[in-house]
Amino acid sequence: MNSTLSFTLNGMRREVAIDDPRITLLDLLRERLDLTGTKKGCDRGQCGACTVLLNGRRVNACLTLALSCDDAEVLTIEGLSEGDHLHPVQAAFIEHDGFQCGFCTPGQIMSAVGLIQEGQAGDDPERVREGMSGNLCRCGAYAGITAAVLEAQAQLHRQTQGEAA
Amino acid sequence: MNRFDYLRPASVAEAISAGRKPGSAYLAAGTNLLDLMKGGVARPALLIDITRLPGLDGIEVLPNGGMRVGALVRNSDLAYHPVFSKRHPAVAEALLSGASAQLRNAATVAGNLLQRTRCAYFYDTASACNKREPGAGCDARDGENHLHAVLGWSPECIATHPSDFCVPLVALDASVEIEGPTGSRVVPLDSFHRLPGSEPQLETVLSPGELVVALHLPASAAGYAAHSRYLKVRERTSYAFAVVSAAASLRLEGGVVSEARLALGGVALKPWRARAAEQVLAGRACDEAAFAEAAEVALADAKPSGDNAFKIELARRILVRALGLAAAGTPDRMPALPGSVFAQPEGLALHA
Numbered sequence: 001m002n003s004t005l006s007f008t009l010n011g012m013r014r015e016v017a018i019d020d021p022r023i024t025l026l027d028l029l030r031e032r033l034d035l036t037g038t039k040k041g042c043d044r045g046q047c048g049a050c051t052v053l054l055n056g057r058r059v060n061a062c063l064t065l066a067l068s069c070d071d072a073e074v075l076t077i078e079g080l081s082e083g084d085h086l087h088p089v090q091a092a093f094i095e096h097d098g099f100q101c102g103f104c105t106p107g108q109i110m111s112a113v114g115l116i117q118e119g120q121a122g123d124d125p126e127r128v129r130e131g132m133s134g135n136l137c138r139c140g141a142y143a144g145i146t147a148a149v150l151e152a153q154a155q156l157h158r159q160t161q162g163e164a165a
Numbered sequence: 166m167n168r169f170d171y172l173r174p175a176s177v178a179e180a181i182s183a184g185r186k187p188g189s190a191y192l193a194a195g196t197n198l199l200d201l202m203k204g205g206v207a208r209p210a211l212l213i214d215i216t217r218l219p220g221l222d223g224i225e226v227l228p229n230g231g232m233r234v235g236a237l238v239r240n241s242d243l244a245y246h247p248v249f250s251k252r253h254p255a256v257a258e259a260l261l262s263g264a265s266a267q268l269r270n271a272a273t274v275a276g277n278l279l280q281r282t283r284c285a286y287f288y289d290t291a292s293a294c295n296k297r298e299p300g301a302g303c304d305a306r307d308g309e310n311h312l313h314a315v316l317g318w319s320p321e322c323i324a325t326h327p328s329d330f331c332v333p334l335v336a337l338d339a340s341v342e343i344e345g346p347t348g349s350r351v352v353p354l355d356s357f358h359r360l361p362g363s364e365p366q367l368e369t370v371l372s373p374g375e376l377v378v379a380l381h382l383p384a385s386a387a388g389y390a391a392h393s394r395y396l397k398v399r400e401r402t403s404y405a406f407a408v409v410s411a412a413a414s415l416r417l418e419g420g421v422v423s424e425a426r427l428a429l430g431g432v433a434l435k436p437w438r439a440r441a442a443e444q445v446l447a448g449r450a451c452d453e454a455a456f457a458e459a460a461e462v463a464l465a466d467a468k469p470s471g472d473n474a475f476k477i478e479l480a481r482r483i484l485v486r487a488l489g490l491a492a493a494g495t496p497d498r499m500p501a502l503p504g505s506v507f508a509q510p511e512g513l514a515l516h517a
Contacts, residue, residue, distance in 0.1 A: 003171070021171035021212070024199070044200050048267060057241075057270040063196045064271070067171055068214055115266065120245065126501040126514045133403035134265020 007072045009033070010079025018067055025069055026050045026061035029076060037077035037106045041136075048135035051107040051114070052076050058114025060134075077106035080113065088159075089113050092152035093145070100139035111135045112149045116156060123150060167208040173217055177344055177376065183213050185346055185374035191215050193237060194271035196264075197280045205290050206281075206297060221378055224249055230384030233342075236275035236377045240330070241266070243274060253382060254495045255333040255393035255412050262397050262504030263329040265404045275377035277330045278341065278357065279369065282434070283406055284324035285309065295321045296365040310471030312408060315480070316464075317433040322365030323470035324434055326358060329504065331436040333395050333412035336428035337386035345375035354380075358435035365434075389414035389426060393495050396487040397430070397504040398479060402515065407431035409480045410504070413487040415451070422446045422455070427463065427488075429480055439463035442484070456488040457481075 005016045005028075016032065026043070029035045029052070041049030043062045050061040053075040080087040089112045092098070099105040111132060121127035128149050129142070137145065174180040183189055188210035192198060201207035215221070221237040224246050232252065234243060243249055244260035264272065286292040286305045293302035305313060305323050313323040331354065339354040352370055359367050371377070397410035410430035416423045425446040427439040442463035449455040460481040467477040486506070500508045507515050 021169060022166050044203065045196060045268060048265065051267055054271075058267050059271045060196070060267045063194075063199045063268075065171075065192070065195060065199065065212075065214075067173075068192070068195070068216060070173075111267065114270075118241075118266070124501055126509070130403055130502055131266055134267045 003067060005066055005070055007069050007074060009035075009074050010076060016066075021065065021067055023066045024062055025052070025054070025064040025066050025074070028066040029061065029074075035076055035078050038110075039103055039106055041104070041107075046136075047104070047107075048111060049104050049107040051110040051135065053110060053114055056117065058111050075110070077110055080109070087113070088155045089116070089148070089152040092148035092155070096144045096148040096151065097141065098144040098148040099137070099141050104135060104137045104139075108132070108135045108137065108145055112145075112152065115149065116153045121149075121153075123154070125150060166202045167205070167210075169202075169209050170211045171214065172211060173214045175217075177218055177221075177378065180213055180215055180218060181344060181346055181374045181376055183211065184376060186211065187373070189213055191376060193273040193276045194239075196268050196272045197276065201281060201288075204288055206288055215376070230387070232382045232386075234274055234380045234382075236273060236379055238274045240264070240269040240272045240274070240277060244269070250499075252387040252390055253333070253337065253393070254390060254499075255395045255414055255491075256330065256337070256382075258499065258503045259329040259333050259395040259397075259410075259412065261499060262395060262410075274330075274380050277328055278354075278377060278380075280328060281368070282324035283327045284313070287324060296324065296361070296368075299364070299366045306471065308471075311473050311475075312431075313470050313473055314433050315467040315469055315473055315476045316429075316437055317360040317435065318470045319361045319363065319365070321363055322361035322434065324361070324365070325431055326433065326435050327406045327431075328436065329395065329397060329407060329410060329430060331358075332410055332428045332430035333393070333414070334380070334382070335436040335438050336412045336414055336426040337389065338383050338426075339386070340381045340383075341377055342379040342381060343371065343375050344378050345372060349378075351381065354436070355438050361434050368434075386414075388416055389424075391495055392417055392491045394487050394490040395504045396483055396490060396506060398483060398506055402502065402505065402507060409476055409483050411480070411484045411487040413484070413491040415446075415488070415491050417451060417492070420451055422449050422451055425459070425488075427459070427484065429463065429484065432467070432476065432480055439484070441465070446488075451492045453485070453489070456485040459488065460484040 039049035041047035190209035250257040292304040392415040399405035414426040429437040442459040
């Protein structure tokens with residue numbers, strides 16, 4: 001079976017031949033398109049290391065069939081910064097030591113970007129922790145991750161207000 | 166994962182026509198199905214991707230005052246829908262207590278109803294499981310079974326249904342709209358899932374090709390909005406299935422219960438409506454004694470299927486506590502930890 005997948009990846013229109021319907025979005029990114037920033041942890045939707053934004057919403061790429069992403073917009077960690085200028089969430093993770101080994105970090109950052117866009121957590125750290133519970137960190141950097149999410153969110157809100165003013 | 170063919174039908178009729186063939190399976194978000202396929206538990210020959218079918222993603226209030234929710238509505242979209250979450254706050258709370266934000270953004274209404282048990286012996290293809298392979302036996306009976314069923318189980322299967330969403334839904338008389346090769350029908354959610362009996366491989370009343378297209382909540386269900394809660398014990402604070410859960414919805418008149426709607430989760434192979442316990446509460450004052458009596462009645466037929474006698478007492482206590490929370494009133498804002506027994510007063514954190 002041969003199908004062509006047509007989608008927007010990190011702002012670029014892509015056409016990819018899919019020779020096997022079993023390919024997940026995660027394997028497509030890592031094995032076919034050489035975007036290895038998105039990590040494969042459990043490959044079963046339990047750890048969140050593969051989190052990407054699909055049509056603007058955070059999802060587990062390991063549980064998403066590539067073929068089902070036809071016409072979709074996908075944003076991965078590689079598409080987040082503007083050149084050398086880090087996204088505020090990336091900068092806040094560095095500022096607050098939001099990682100140690102770094103393996104879960106791309107998933108944590110993409111999940112945080114999704115959480116901020118969803119706008120349900122507000123500035124309540126308890127709601128941030130609950131909203132980030134789909135991303136495991138075996139180094140236990142959770143305190144720094146929560147602080148980073150809260151600061152990045154505040155900064156993004158300031159930017160938005162600045163643009164509106 | 167086995168090899169499979171992939172089909173993306175343009176219409177419900179085309180989907181149903183393909184879905185009648187043996188070995189076919191409908192694919193929505195795939196958050197459960199792909200996991201099962203990776204483990205070799207599900208091995209469909211044909212995946213029918215229904216995510217592009219038109220007309221299955223609406224949330225609407227019907228002229229009769231009920232609500233109709235399309236089968237493909239994502240869990241998070243339903244939980245945060247302004248009208249739905251106001252009318253059915255316990256359903257929204259149950260949705261938000263389940264899985265993770267990533268999974269809720271993908272998983273669909275119908276997929277939640279049709280998710281499979283998380284019994285570890287069902288997932289482990291090296292273990293005997295009557296549900297996976299009829300007649301093979303049940304390794305859970307003499308295995309790690311502290312999380313297994315205490316109501317409605319059979320010697321052939323002691324698994325539980327893992328859904329949070331279905332628990333308040335069954336309490337509120339939700340029904341399932343189904344399209345199939347011979348037309349459409351509506352089935353009460355309480356009759357949708359089967360108990361295991363001697364044929365645990367039969368999980369729902371769906372026939373080959375039948376497709377869930379919508380979920381319905383009757384107008385009466387919104388009458389409980391002021392006093393509705395979902396409460397869930399997990400083995401960790403978040404992102405875990407229920408050990409035991411309860412949905413409690415009350416209509417109160419001057420401190421007296423005029424009507425109660427109760428259901429339990431994590432106790433049986435289907436969401437467990439507790440009708441006799443509802444009757445106990447009707448006309449009673451809203452107090453701990455009435456709640457305890459209702460809980461006794463709700464668990465009257467419970468019996469352990471293994472090392473899980475604790476779940477019976479736990480279910481009683483969770484039901485009493487859910488009733489107390491429902492009587493106190495639905496909070497204005499969704500709790501920071503939805504459905505959690507560890508929820509703190511607004512603004513206080515469980516973790517330092």
